[in-house]
Amino acid sequence: MPLSSHADSILGAVRVYPDKTPIYHQGDTAMRIFRVNSGVVMTFRLLEDSRRQITGFCTEGEFFGLSPDGEYKDGAVTVTSAGVQSISIAALESDPVLSAKLLAHSWRKVEDTQSLMMTLTKTSSEARVAAFLVMLAERRGRRDGHEDSAPIQVGLPMSRLDIADYLGLSRETVSRRLTDLQELGLIDLPDIHTACITQFDGLRRRAGLMAAA
Amino acid sequence: MPLSSHADSILGAVRVYPDKTPIYHQGDTAMRIFRVNSGVVMTFRLLEDSRRQITGFCTEGEFFGLSPDGEYKDGAVTVTSAGVQSISIAALESDPVLSAKLLAHSWRKVEDTQSLMMTLTKTSSEARVAAFLVMLAERRGRRDGHEDSAPIQVGLPMSRLDIADYLGLSRETVSRRLTDLQELGLIDLPDIHTACITQFDGLRRRAGLMAAA
């Protein structure tokens, strides 16, 4: 097998999934953990009455499929076409380097989830939508370097309903707040799956959520 | 049982804090991680306008103070008098057993946080309060064995505002829903800091949130 780096080698080959393809289902026996190599994968929880909470949109470098007790508590589906690597949980135990990496990643995930919870419980629908766009922009900025005060273009490959189920809103409200932000001159929506942030700082102020101390 | 097991020894001596005592503050440099030995510790995040989200009520055996990048993103305060053990992050790296334990704990924490998020975004105020009581009862049941259909008494050492900031509600709403549940005959409130669950299954049904699949 061709190996380029140590981390890659233990994680195995990249498998490419088309968009909207399930990777595993909620309730499946958890055998492997996954890492996004390219594209976007979303994880979500379903309730019996088909209510849904999207727990994360994972992009390059993020792990998913972590399960504490051998059963996936969420499902995972590709949003776009995506490259995914995986490793069996059994093999993981014999790799202290990857284990340490996963531990750090897990803590960050807890932080992120708690931040999201904060957003969902403490802010208005407008602030949530703004925060969502800011999150996407900052995530993109981690890869590409971004200049302040320049328009930032972010992709919205997921549906409005996906965004709604992530933010704990209805799709109608997501739609309304997006047009509101556009009318405020903070963003531009050239097409359904693209948002162009024209005033990043203004958008960020709308998102609220500056930590104290 | 006196502290003699392996996990205890590496974690160091138990330090006892009085109630309402801060253990660390949001923004502090993270040097140690903690484990609750007895009592209740709550972790919370503050925003600049003093909005607050309580991210967890930790009881016996739970870890807190995990930080991905050397800075605590939340604060921690004792709710009741509590015994707490700790270990420096540096020392942790040389202990693969505790590391593995922490990894499992971290995954469970992600699951719990996501469940909580589900509760906060998808359910009514009544369901949230019911879910909170169910959570406390089940947590207690993990220690003591509990018989079905017998009244379960749970302590509510935290204030109504604490509960509200945990559930993303106002303290008035928490108060209202508690009396509602009492009038429905599902619980009894002999005093402010005690709830007696008289119909556990009924309460659980009110809490909603049965996972699909």
Added chain:
DNA sequence: CGTCACGTTGAAGCCTCTCAAAACAGGTGG
């Protein structure tokens, strides 16, 4: 006994959801 923090209860207002319909996009077959 007074004070102060917390808890409960009541009334009004706002935000988001729900229901409903129209505009729009993507895909298929004629």
Added chain:
DNA sequence: CCACCTGTTTTGAGAGGCTTCAACGTGACG
């Protein structure tokens, strides 16, 4: 290329639930 169909997005109107503001009750402590 167009007509058509299906699913998504947008926009509108009404209803409901939670918050906010306010007052009152209660328990702890000086």
